[in-house]
Amino acid sequence: MSSVAVLVELVRSGTSGGHVKCWERLAESAARLPEHLPDGSRSGLDLTVYFLGDREHVEVLSPRVRLVMLRPVLGTAALMSADGSEDVTDLAPYHPRLATLLPRHDVWHVTHSFAYATTAVRLARRAARTPGPAPRLIASVHTDVPLLASVYARYLAGRWLPGDHPGPGAFLADRAETWLRRRRDRLLDSCERVLVPTPAGRAELGRVLGPHRVALLRRGVDHERFRPDPAARARLVREYGLPADRPLVLFAGRLDASKGVPLLTGSVRLLRERGRAVHLVMAGSGAEAGPVRQALGADVSLLGTLPQDRLAQVYAGCDIFAFPSRTETCGNVVAEAMASGLAVVLPEGARTTEWLLAPGRDGIVVRHDTPAAWADALAGLLDHPPLLAAVRQRAAATARGTHPTWDRVLAEDLLPVWLARPPSRDRAHPRAA
Template identity: 85%
Template sequence: MTSVAVLVELLRSSTSGGHVKSWERFAESAARLPERLPDGTGAGLDLTVYFLGKRERVDVLSPRVRIVTLRPVLGTTALTSADGAEDVTDLAPYHPRLAALLPRHDVWHLTHCFAFATTAVRRARRSVPAPRLLASVHTDVPLLASVYARYLVGRWLPGDHPAPGEFLADLAESRLRRRRDRLLDGCERVLVPTPAERAELARALGPHRVALLRRGIDHQRFRPDPGARARLGREYGVPADRPLVLFAGRLDATKGVPLLTESVRLLRERGRAVHLVMAGSGAEAGPVRRALGAGVSLLGPLPQDRLARVYAGCDVFAFPSRTETCGNVVAEAMASGLAVVLPEGARTTQWLTAPGRDGIVVRHDDPGEWADALDTLLGHPRLLSAVRRHAATTARDTHPTWDRVLTEDLLPAWLPGVRPRP
């Protein structure tokens, strides 16, 4: 039996982001694995997913699958902004408790570039027999670090002081990018979410060391629900008499929130009775409220089940972000029957099979152009209904389940003898 440790150095909670939720879903899928898969494999996996937590804890999902939370050594809680929207990680160079647990596993799977990853790499150098080191790329951590560095400088130096923020942002991004690249270089295989990223990394690491790790979708949780609109009004006071545009994610500049805010403001200025619904928190929450007033409902971070009901109660999902490696929220919105509006060229457009039919792409990051795209949908009910219908069909027919991604993408990387998908 092969014992696999997945190292996710982020705080686990009911409102954690997509990275944490993805590995929770993979763990649940692993717990459902039969003793043997159709190709004769499957019984050889023992899986432990490690997260950060407020206390050490073990959640047993099955006799062969468990989730473990470990306390951070040098947590970043004190560095988060007032709304606490940033992910909490561990900046310590070494995590002694994790180092003591790692030798029981055969495969050490890195998903980040902080304390868990650096501990694994250091521990692997003196382990006999040596473990297999793998990694997967889930988000552009260096870019996000640069954004948060600017926010932190804004906290510490109120007023107009752009130079220190830019210096710290550039320093954080360059150092984290070098650290990430060193960690990836030491891994026998690196998993990435899109073919474009696979091609890019293959040039540096070699094509034999890079493979795809797609994202799945829970079609039972995220689906159209005719009764969701009324519940949205009852639970959150969202108006039911006008089109609802939804955004889900961190409310910061990396997600395109200022662009979306201005586009909705322009729509309302033109006389279109549109209401923006935002699920998440972040530094842009205040500016959004000031710009739109009663035209926006800020729901804060939501657990998955409540978020699913919010999706199903809205009409359009607008997501201007260009920093996503995958953007699971787009898949969740499409499965819920929403028309999605995305930036042309963003990696999130991979969820579409027929742009223009199952989703709308906007060429430029211009508020007027985004307002026009939203207006075209909201001003033509038949078109909006058609796009929503095609989105749900695409999700149902082409977006893989978490079980399928586990068996086709992860098991071949983890277990000897499991053949990768063609």
């Protein structure tokens, strides 16, 4: 039986982002695996997913699957913005407690590039120089951390240097993005296999690492949780006070510039100025919450960060999902919205458009990142209810027919990599992170 350690160096909570939710769902799928296969052999997987937490504890999902929370050594909580919407990670170069636990596992799967990952690479390099089997290092890419870091560097510069000081913010942002991208690429080069969520990402990284080292790790969808629900709109009106007499445009995610929130805000304001009856619903928190409220007033409802079950109800009660973000490696919220029967509106060229089977029919693609272009795209749906209904129906059909479940992702994308025969020692030797 192979013992796999997945290292998710983010704090786990009920309102965690997509990276944490992804591994929670995959762990749940692993817990459903039968102990024995039809031929009588054992299924071959023992899985531990390591997260960060405010205290060390273990949550057991099955005899062979568990979630472990470890305290950060150098947590980023002190660097959070006032609303605290950013994910908390660990910037320490080494995590001693994790170092004592990793040797019990055969496969070390890193998903980030900070404390957990650097600890794994250091230990793997040490193990490669000693007799005996070396651990297998696997990586997966979930978030464009360098790009997000540049956004937060600008925020922190504004926090530390109040007033109009664009120079320091831009300098910090550029340095942070460059340093983190180099750091990430060095770490990925230390790994035997690197998993990415989209074919476009696979081709891009394959040019750097070699196509034989890069494989797909798709995102799954919980089709039982995210599905159309005709009764959801009435619940939203009752519980959140949302208007019942106009279409609802939903955004879900962190409310900051990296997700395109200012662009969406400007487009909705332009629609209202044109006399369109539309209401924006935002599920999430972030630095743009105040500016959005100031710009749209009664035409926006800010629901804050929601747990998955509550978010599923919000999806099902809205009409359109608008997501201008270009920083996503995948954008699982798009798949959840489509499964819930929403018409999705996405930027052309973004990787989120790979969820669409027939762009223009099961989702709308916007060519230009301007408020006018986005307002026109939204108006094209709002002004033509039959078209809106058709796009919603096709989105749900695409989700049911082509978006994989988490069980399928585990079986087809992860198990073949985790349970594969390890390469020779010279090929597996990790480089410095």
